[in-house]
Amino acid sequence: FTVPDKFFINCGSDTDVTDNNTGRIFIGERETEMEASSSVGFIFPKHGSTSEKERNHSPTPPLYQTARLFHAESEYKFRIEKHGYHLLRLHFFAFSSSEGNLSSSLFNVSVPGFFLLNNFNPQYNKTLIEEFFLSINTNNFRITFSPIHPNPAFLNAIELFLLPNTFIPKGRFYDHNSMVFHTSYRLNVGGSDVNTVNDSLWRNWQIDDHPSAGHKFQNTSPIHEGNYATLAPNLVYQSARVMNSSKNHSKLSNITWQLDVKKNAKYLVQLDFCHIIGTPVLKNSHFNLYFDNNLSHRITPYDHFNQTCVPFRLESVVDSDDSGVFKISIGPAQNSPHKYAYLNGLELMEIVEKTSPGPMPEVKQNRPSHSHSHWYWRLLVHLKLLAILGAVALVSFIAVVFFVCLKPKKPKHDQSVDWLPMEKKRGGGSSHSHSRYGSSHGSSSSSSSRSHVPNLNKIPFDELQVATNNFDQNWVIGMGCFGIVYKGLLNNGLRVAVKRSEPGLLQQQDLLDLEAEINILLRIRHRHLVSLIGYCDEKSEMILVYEYMEKGTLRDHLYSSKLCWIQRLEICIGAARGLNYLHKGSSCRGISNVHSHVKCSNILLDENNVAKFSDFGLSRKVGPFDENMKCDVYSFGVVLVEVVCGRVAMDANYLAAEWGSICKKKGRLEEIVDPCIKCEIDGESLRKFGETVEKCLRKKPFDRPCMGDVLWDLEYALQLQRGAIQSNPHSNTIASAKTQELAILKHDQLNTPVNYYSGL
Numbered sequence: 001f002t003v004p005d006k007f008f009i010n011c012g013s014d015t016d017v018t019d020n021n022t023g024r025i026f027i028g029e030r031e032t033e034m035e036a037s038s039s040v041g042f043i044f045p046k047h048g049s050t051s052e053k054e055r056n057h058s059p060t061p062p063l064y065q066t067a068r069l070f071h072a073e074s075e076y077k078f079r080i081e082k083h084g085y086h087l088l089r090l091h092f093f094a095f096s097s098s099e100g101n102l103s104s105s106l107f108n109v110s111v112p113g114f115f116l117l118n119n120f121n122p123q124y125n126k127t128l129i130e131e132f133f134l135s136i137n138t139n140n141f142r143i144t145f146s147p148i149h150p151n152p153a154f155l156n157a158i159e160l161f162l163l164p165n166t167f168i169p170k171g172r173f174y175d176h177n178s179m180v181f182h183t184s185y186r187l188n189v190g191g192s193d194v195n196t197v198n199d200s201l202w203r204n205w206q207i208d209d210h211p212s213a214g215h216k217f218q219n220t221s222p223i224h225e226g227n228y229a230t231l232a233p234n235l236v237y238q239s240a241r242v243m244n245s246s247k248n249h250s251k252l253s254n255i256t257w258q259l260d261v262k263k264n265a266k267y268l269v270q271l272d273f274c275h276i277i278g279t280p281v282l283k284n285s286h287f288n289l290y291f292d293n294n295l296s297h298r299i300t301p302y303d304h305f306n307q308t309c310v311p312f313r314l315e316s317v318v319d320s321d322d323s324g325v326f327k328i329s330i331g332p333a334q335n336s337p338h339k340y341a342y343l344n345g346l347e348l349m350e351i352v353e354k355t356s357p358g359p360m361p362e363v364k365q366n367r368p369s370h371s372h373s374h375w376y377w378r379l380l381v382h383l384k385l386l387a388i389l390g391a392v393a394l395v396s397f398i399a400v401v402f403f404v405c406l407k408p409k410k411p412k413h414d415q416s417v418d419w420l421p422m423e424k425k426r427g428g429g430s431s432h433s434h435s436r437y438g439s440s441h442g443s444s445s446s447s448s449s450r451s452h453v454p455n456l457n458k459i460p461f462d463e464l465q466v467a468t469n470n471f472d473q474n475w476v477i478g479m480g481c482f483g484i485v486y487k488g489l490l491n492n493g494l495r496v497a498v499k500r501s502e503p504g505l506l507q508q509q510d511l512l513d514l515e516a517e518i519n520i521l522l523r524i525r526h527r528h529l530v531s532l533i534g535y536c537d538e539k540s541e542m543i544l545v546y547e548y549m550e551k552g553t554l555r556d557h558l559y560s561s562k563l564c565w566i567q568r569l570e571i572c573i574g575a576a577r578g579l580n581y582l583h584k585g586s587s588c589r590g591i592s593n594v595h596s597h598v599k600c601s602n603i604l605l606d607e608n609n610v611a612k613f614s615d616f617g618l619s620r621k622v623g624p625f626d627e628n629m630k631c632d633v634y635s636f637g638v639v640l641v642e643v644v645c646g647r648v649a650m651d652a653n654y655l656a657a658e659w660g661s662i663c664k665k666k667g668r669l670e671e672i673v674d675p676c677i678k679c680e681i682d683g684e685s686l687r688k689f690g691e692t693v694e695k696c697l698r699k700k701p702f703d704r705p706c707m708g709d710v711l712w713d714l715e716y717a718l719q720l721q722r723g724a725i726q727s728n729p730h731s732n733t734i735a736s737a738k739t740q741e742l743a744i745l746k747h748d749q750l751n752t753p754v755n756y757y758s759g760l
């Protein structure tokens with residue numbers, strides 16, 4: 001076959017068949033073009049046994065009127081011009097003729113390294129298209145058909161073609177080269193069937209007919225591409241299933257899709273979202289995603305794109321249990337200001353892992369089929385299963401021993417509480433004074449016992465009203481789960497950020513998060529952690545007052561202003577210091593803290609670009625060896641990737657991570673560096689930085705460094721950059737650093753409300 005990287009084959013026939021829907025031509029198998037190894041097959045029915053006219057009038061599509069039969073283990077061989085990620089589709093239609101009935105066939109299909117179909121037995125008169133996504137890194141690609149005695153294997157058509165790079169799954173937990181993805185479900189959620197005509201990769205998207213709740217939603221507005229290629233057809237993004245709306249929030253129920261799956265198998269879940277539901281994309285509005293009833297992800301559309309009709313995708317690897325059913329649900333998040341949930345597309349792929357160790361069963365050309373190949377196959381499968389079970393047992397044993405020996409005792413919630421929940425304090429019960437709220441940057445008592453908790457300054461509501469120009473909408477600087485954040489200027493001239501919760505918005509969980517945040521901030525003060533200055537709980541209000549971070553979040557800067565490499569390094573170092581202090585700073589008392597929400601929107605910059613961590617709502621005390629610290633390190637690695645690329649990853653939890661590790665491994669780090677700093681960045685400094693990223697993103701938490709080491713590495717990367725500037729003072733580096741500084745100033749001026757200091 002000569003067409004490079006694109007094969008459409010009409011098996012068992014020497015005539016070409018045109019697919020009337022898509023216009024593709026499935027080329028007939030001409031014996032002269034067949035590789036010797038595949039010529040053992042037989043055409044069924046035999047040539048000339050059916051006239052062209054008869055074929056055209058048959059209700060069976062021409063592609064399925066012929067099949068190639070394999071009485072012995074046989075191969076199709078393809079000459080691949082371009083290595084890469086391919087899509088393979090095998091078409092089966094079991095028909096009967098005077099020569100036999102194909103539905104009695106039982107066979108296996110494999111490609112080098114992978115068993116694709118095992119004991120496969122297509123049903124009579126039913127079209128079965130088995131689809132596989134796989135990497136081909138060889139010039140000779142083979143597909144092997146192994147019939148199981150006594151009936152022949154068969155095949156009606158093959159599609160094999162190279163996929164665009166955007167289709168390579170980007171998950172951090174798997175390597176697409178060592179696995180094949182076998183499509184189980186592809187649903188156009190809330191829409192109608194989308195067939196091969198409307199899909200650039202000739203995929204079929206089926207309707208999701210049996211979800212537990214929700215209603216269909218259509219919107220024909222144009223779909224924007226965002227900053228990556230669209231992965232599903234627009235028709236998929238233009239329909240969704242959305243949560244039924246109800247004024248009574250407690251009545252909102254999750255939407256659940258229940259899918260039949262193989263027991264105890266691994267699956268790749270790919271979910272497509274596109275905000276078409278008629279409301280704007282609001283910052284911090286989010287909803288929940290559950291796998292098998294367990295909360296798996298918080299979906300925050302704003303974090304992907306802040307405008308409507310821009311699709312984004314989430315990928316995750318899951319394990320099915322022994323129920324044979326896998327449930328995917330979406331539902332409202334308790335602490336989201338707006339209650340909603342939607343889904344546009346759902347794909348579930350079974351992960352076929354590489355058979356290891358050693359080569360595939362040897363394929364012998366023209367060998368008559370007998371039970372030997374079947375026996376060999378089964379033996380291999382059993383050996384593989386035994387190996388996997390052994391490994392799982394060993395790992396579980398080690399994990400149990402590890403946990404029993406090393407896991408620090410988690411303090412019971414009420415034992416660790418050194419600050420009363422806000423609710424209990426309401427009604428003027430607080431005895432705190434507000435006289436010294438400007439001085440809270442100083443050190444505080446380090447005791448964790450309740451009696452030694454330093455007083456938190458209570459600020460009168462009236463003063464906060466004045467400070468924020470009566471909670472002026474123009475003074476709003478952000479919105480989070482807790483509520484709206486305003487700029488403010490206190491009586492004593494201190495600039496502050498005022499977080500005001502919407503009355504009635506806070507749920508019990510929010511109060512617990514709040515308590516955790518205050519707990520941490522009262523015990524720990526550090527130059528690189530945003531300080532809590534005071535609070536107000538008058539008139540059923542719940543307001544927290546923080547030191548004001550003039551330049552907003554690091555996230556905003558990655559998008560809209562351009563920091564030079566030295567500034568980026570200094571910011572990373574500052575943030576690393578804050579996190580290191582959190583992890584280790586109070587460990588002299590045997591207590592560490594994890595942040596648990598490390599991301600670039602939780603790193604704030606003050607007027608001098610000093611970076612400080614904020615948002616301690618999910619933080620908690622842990623033992624000095626707690627593994628969760630290494631989760632913080634991983635998330636910090638994601639932040640580092642975002643900083644060097646100059647953009648926020650679509651899904652910080654895997655995309656940036658994957659880029660970072662892949663690019664570093666292949667020495668292609670330069671390619672993903674933000675173009676704005678490419679010319680100024682010193683190669684050695686970048687290499688050190690890349691090395692640090694790679695360490696932070698290591699799969700096993702144990703292999704990741706502690707924050708102290710990360711800090712050291714970043715400081716070294718900064719030294720290397722500074723050294724490069726000193727040795728070449730007239731390089732681009734300095735010029736561009738100055739330009740970048742100007743850019744930041746300009747950005748801040750634009751962001752400052754005109755009347756901010758005027759009347760105060």
Ligand SMILES: Nc1ncnc2c1ncn2[C@@H]1O[C@H](COP(=O)(O)OP(=O)(O)OP(=O)(O)O)[C@@H](O)[C@H]1O
Nearest residue numbers: 284477478479480481482485497546547548549615
């Ligand atoms: N101390 C501060 N100084 C300046 N701006 C701030 C400060 N704290 C918060 N902000 C701004 O307000 C926004 C919302 O902050 P907040 O901490 O309430 O929520 P978040 O951390 O962004 O989201 P979530 O609460 O969902 O984690 C931030 O993105 C930031 O732009």
